[in-house]
Amino acid sequence: MPIYKSGDYFQRSNSIEFDALYTPNSQAPKAGIYRCEGCGYEIGIAYGLMLPPLNHHTHTTPQRAIQWRLVARTSN
Numbered sequence: 001m002p003i004y005k006s007g008d009y010f011q012r013s014n015s016i017e018f019d020a021l022y023t024p025n026s027q028a029p030k031a032g033i034y035r036c037e038g039c040g041y042e043i044g045i046a047y048g049l050m051l052p053p054l055n056h057h058t059h060t061t062p063q064r065a066i067q068w069r070l071v072a073r074t075s076n
Contacts, residue, residue, distance in 0.1 A: 002033050002042065002072050011075070021067040024054040032073030038063035042071070 004010060017030065021037060028034065031047040038059050043052060051068050059066060 001035075001040075010072075017073070018070055021069055022051055024051060024056065024066050024068070026051050026068075030070055030073040033071050034068040035071045037067045037069055038065065043068075047074075
């Protein structure tokens with residue numbers, strides 16, 4: 001889970017863009033922090049770059065497939 005010191009730099013959003021799941025090696029639609037749904041691993045990524053490939057990290061069977069969710073994004 002992302003950690004921050006001051007909430008002054010964050011704005012809450014209910015945008016549906018935070019509901020989408022992305023597959024490994026797909027293009028990041030926004031710059032921000034992405035979290036793996038299965039294990040909680042987080043990455044920061046710039047706009048337009050590719051999300052990590054399937055072999056970036058491994059999962060156990062109970063952790064299911066690797067899928068990325070946008071959890072925090074830049075405002076621009």
